[in-house]
Amino acid sequence: MIGGALSWLRARGRGGNAEAAQEVRRWILAVYAKETLEVIRDRRTLLVMIVLPALLMPMVILGISYLAQRQQQQIQTVVPRVAVVGQAPALIHLAYASKLIAPVRAKDPTAALRQRQVLAVVEIPKNFETIVARNGQAHVGILYDATDSESAAARGKVVDLLSRYSQEIVAARLAARHINPRDLLPVVLDQHNVATQRQQSGQLLASLLPFLLAMWAVVGGMSVAVDLAAGEKERGTLESLLITPPSREAIVLGKFLSVVTASMGGVIVVLLAMMVSLRWGYPYMLHTTQKVNISLPIGTAIVMLGVALLFSALVSAVQLAISIYARSPREAQQYITPLYFVTVLPGLAVQFVSDWARSPWAYLTPVLNAFFSFQELLLGTVNWGHLFLAAVSCAFYAALALEVAIALMSREGVIFRV
Amino acid sequence: MTDHEVLVEAENLEKRFRRYHAVRGVSFRCYAGEVFGLLGPNGAGKTTTIRMLTTVLRPTAGVARIAGHDVVHEAGTVRRLIGVLPENAGIYGRLTARDVIRYAGRLYGVPPDLLRSRLASIAEALELTAHLDRLTDTFSKGMKQKVNIARALIHNPPVVFLDEPTSGLDVISARSVRDFIERFKQEGRCVIMSTHVMEEAERLCDRVAIVAGGRIRAEGRLTDLQARTGLGLEEIFVQLVEQTVA
Numbered sequence: 001m002i003g004g005a006l007s008w009l010r011a012r013g014r015g016g017n018a019e020a021a022q023e024v025r026r027w028i029l030a031v032y033a034k035e036t037l038e039v040i041r042d043r044r045t046l047l048v049m050i051v052l053p054a055l056l057m058p059m060v061i062l063g064i065s066y067l068a069q070r071q072q073q074q075i076q077t078v079v080p081r082v083a084v085v086g087q088a089p090a091l092i093h094l095a096y097a098s099k100l101i102a103p104v105r106a107k108d109p110t111a112a113l114r115q116r117q118v119l120a121v122v123e124i125p126k127n128f129e130t131i132v133a134r135n136g137q138a139h140v141g142i143l144y145d146a147t148d149s150e151s152a153a154a155r156g157k158v159v160d161l162l163s164r165y166s167q168e169i170v171a172a173r174l175a176a177r178h179i180n181p182r183d184l185l186p187v188v189l190d191q192h193n194v195a196t197q198r199q200q201s202g203q204l205l206a207s208l209l210p211f212l213l214a215m216w217a218v219v220g221g222m223s224v225a226v227d228l229a230a231g232e233k234e235r236g237t238l239e240s241l242l243i244t245p246p247s248r249e250a251i252v253l254g255k256f257l258s259v260v261t262a263s264m265g266g267v268i269v270v271l272l273a274m275m276v277s278l279r280w281g282y283p284y285m286l287h288t289t290q291k292v293n294i295s296l297p298i299g300t301a302i303v304m305l306g307v308a309l310l311f312s313a314l315v316s317a318v319q320l321a322i323s324i325y326a327r328s329p330r331e332a333q334q335y336i337t338p339l340y341f342v343t344v345l346p347g348l349a350v351q352f353v354s355d356w357a358r359s360p361w362a363y364l365t366p367v368l369n370a371f372f373s374f375q376e377l378l379l380g381t382v383n384w385g386h387l388f389l390a391a392v393s394c395a396f397y398a399a400l401a402l403e404v405a406i407a408l409m410s411r412e413g414v415i416f417r418v
Numbered sequence: 419m420t421d422h423e424v425l426v427e428a429e430n431l432e433k434r435f436r437r438y439h440a441v442r443g444v445s446f447r448c449y450a451g452e453v454f455g456l457l458g459p460n461g462a463g464k465t466t467t468i469r470m471l472t473t474v475l476r477p478t479a480g481v482a483r484i485a486g487h488d489v490v491h492e493a494g495t496v497r498r499l500i501g502v503l504p505e506n507a508g509i510y511g512r513l514t515a516r517d518v519i520r521y522a523g524r525l526y527g528v529p530p531d532l533l534r535s536r537l538a539s540i541a542e543a544l545e546l547t548a549h550l551d552r553l554t555d556t557f558s559k560g561m562k563q564k565v566n567i568a569r570a571l572i573h574n575p576p577v578v579f580l581d582e583p584t585s586g587l588d589v590i591s592a593r594s595v596r597d598f599i600e601r602f603k604q605e606g607r608c609v610i611m612s613t614h615v616m617e618e619a620e621r622l623c624d625r626v627a628i629v630a631g632g633r634i635r636a637e638g639r640l641t642d643l644q645a646r647t648g649l650g651l652e653e654i655f656v657q658l659v660e661q662t663v664a
């Protein structure tokens with residue numbers, strides 16, 4: 001990290017001779033060491049950076065998948081109450097026998113559906129059984145609420161029930177004509193899901209992990225960034241610092257590295273907590289289905305950390321620039337909060353724009369590029385060209401934000417803002 | 419005076435902020451082994467002048483040199499030559515006094531051995547030794563000020579700027595800070611301090627400049643000023659300031 005920052009510094013054409021470069025390195029290290037010592041001495045920051053994600057992540061990851069599973073199970077096992085309007089004794093009988101739905105009577109079925117007393121309503125036409133008996137065709141209506149997943153599931157069960165009933169009638173009619181029902185069904189479907197467990201678990205991870213990583217890359221460095229620039233202004237220590245020999249570049253770089261360290265601290269804790277809870281926590285939750293091995297391979301995790309480092313460098317540089325600009329920590333916090341949403345929300349959106357993932361632009365756009373890279377890594381569909389684009393553009397934006405931070409630190413109007 | 423080295427030189431210094439012309443042509447010279455006082459009412463431009471001399475503000479016009487080095491074009495060299503106690507200087511509360519002073523030493527590039535011995539002797543002189551390993555958050559205002567003075571001196575600068583070094587301190591703390599300033603003088607440093615306290619100026623300063631409205635209204639040895647006007651420093655000060663306002 002420090003090496004990278006230094007070579008970047010040299011690339012800017014400063015510190016021509018070795019001695020000057022040595023001095024710059026000493027300054028950066030001095031600032032970095034002091035800032036990091038202050039972070040370590042600050043219990044609150046450590047709490048937010050390490051303890052909170054370590055406790056919260058397993059709860060979020062396991063909690064969400066547990067609830068999703070529980071709902072899935074409930075939908076499958078529960079027999080939904082369905083209001084039946086009209087007369088259809090044979091259908092009702094089949095409903096009881098098949099245990100697909102629990103038919104009930106309701107005075108006002110629509111209201112009952114709205115109040116969730118029933119999950120669907122079946123409307124049987126007049127003379128239903130007579131029509132069926134006379135080889136006619138009857139139209140049965142289903143009312144359900146598409147926004148309610150339980151109601152949608154109940155609808156599925158009603159459809160199942162009706163098609164079974166229909167099949168029984170068909171069978172009876174064919175039998176009356178001495179035709180074997182098999183003769184009318186030349187093709188039988190056998191469906192298999194070919195997605196591997198890696199892909200399935202990747203899907204789960206891909207929808208959650210980038211969001212969580214981005215969140216902690218921002219949150220981990222936030223309080224540190226606010227404290228070490230705007231905080232110095234407020235406490236009146238900044239002037240004493242600027243009076244010392246280190247260049248503004250060295251001061252900003254030292255502080256930047258400290259923010260990146262905090263941010264990466266958060267990211268690493270999240271990643272570890274995620275891996276641990278998936279490895280050892282997840283299997284315990286699946287009592288019913290077969291044992292699923294959802295995990296994050298070490299190699300993938302390491303490449304992800306590399307991407308996360310570049311992402312965190314960008315976020316940290318921006319936070320630092322904001323903090324230098326702000327008059328007080330309070331003001332810095334106010335600017336950083338919207339930044340937080342701007343960086344974290346694409347994490348949720350990325351799943352819904354997966355078609356963008358094929359365009360190189362997606363890998364050149366700040367923030368989005370990191371999310372798409374995370375997604376590829378998690379789904380095991382890595383394209384190294386994409387990854388390279390994302391890494392280079394991430395580093396470029398981070399350097400740009402650092403330049404802004406340095407420029408701000410060099411402006412007296414910003415340092416002594418009134 | 420001329421037998422002493424000129425360490426600080428200001429020539430027609432001016433500072434114009436966006437809306438306010440804070441310093442309007444200030445010139446003076448200070449020499450090794452003297453304490454020079456900047457006296458003036460609130461808003462006179464003392465802090466702004468000190469900030470220009472200490473490289474944190476860029477003069478709008480005029481020149482300033484520290485030991486012959488231009489504060490704008492040779493800021494790096496100047497910073498190594500000066501020790502500064504800014505106005506209302508804060509402190510890193512989560513660090514110990516030793517951490518704070520050592521940090522300054524590292525920024526000034528003081529070699530580790532020298533840093534250790536110098537830290538010990540400065541702490542001794544400021545009676546900080548027993549408290550070096552306490553977090554500065556637990557310190558009184560006077561103690562914090564002493565730590566800040568120590569951090570300004572860790573690179574043994576020939577020129578020291580102190581912006582209201584005793585403001586907000588009780589009698590005892592103020593006294594020990596003053597004693598320390600006396601020592602700077604004996605060590606041959608050039609000290610430039612600003613203050614509101616007339617007795618402090620009378621006790622410590624060899625020469626003073628009375629600043630009001632961004633200009634120097636009177637300058638010279640205290641004894642000369644008093645002989646010339648037949649007044650005490652406070653009366654001189656009040657008269658000059660009232661003239662400026664009028």
Ligand SMILES: Nc1ncnc2c1ncn2[C@@H]1O[C@H](COP(=O)(O)OP(=O)(O)OP(=O)(O)O)[C@@H](O)[C@H]1O
Nearest residue numbers: 416418435438440459460461462463464465466467
């Ligand atoms: N960064 C700034 N932007 C705009 N105006 C400023 C700035 N800094 C100082 N001033 C103004 O310049 C004038 C001189 O301020 P300065 O701090 O130099 O006075 P001072 O003599 O140190 O006063 P005090 O005794 O109160 O410390 C004041 O009117 C102040 O409001």
Ligand SMILES: [Mg+2]
Nearest residue numbers: 464465466505
């Ligand atoms: Mg002042």
